Amino acid sequence: MIGYTTLGVKDMDRAKSFYSELFADQGAKVLVDMGRIAMIGKDMKTPMVAVCVPYNEEAPNPGNGNMLAFPAGSKEGADKMYAKAIELGATCDGPPGQRVPDMFYGGYVKDLDGNKLAFFDFS
Numbered sequence: 001m002i003g004y005t006t007l008g009v010k011d012m013d014r015a016k017s018f019y020s021e022l023f024a025d026q027g028a029k030v031l032v033d034m035g036r037i038a039m040i041g042k043d044m045k046t047p048m049v050a051v052c053v054p055y056n057e058e059a060p061n062p063g064n065g066n067m068l069a070f071p072a073g074s075k076e077g078a079d080k081m082y083a084k085a086i087e088l089g090a091t092c093d094g095p096p097g098q099r100v101p102d103m104f105y106g107g108y109v110k111d112l113d114g115n116k117l118a119f120f121d122f123s
Helices: 012-022 075-087
Strands: 004-008 029-033 037-041 048-052 068-071 091-100 104-110 116-122
Touching: 004 037, 012 029, 012 037, 012 048, 012 075, 075 091, 075 104, 075 116
Parallel strands: 004 048, 068 116
Antiparallel strands: 029 037, 037 048, 091 104, 104 116
16 A cells, blocks of 8 residues: 655665665665665565655654554564664664554664654564
């Protein structure tokens, strides 16, 4: 249902490196790089994350309440993705844990530009 989602960033090289490394274990890489915007994913037919310098060239501002959630496949997968994001310079916005008993497990970070990300498993 989702083709791609876009996150505004300040430094394209830093953002491309962060997201490429974060999702490298899933086979993701920069698929399209048009200078101001780059698409990162496995292929052009599956959902992608795009990073871009805003079109109006003003500062990128993460929205309050906006978040991207990435399925991790398991609790261990959520832990691994959370740890990798932290290793790559993200900041904790809620360590991995069971959020809804017997239903939702997730960990939360803010990327290098303050965008909120979640790594989750429905379990």
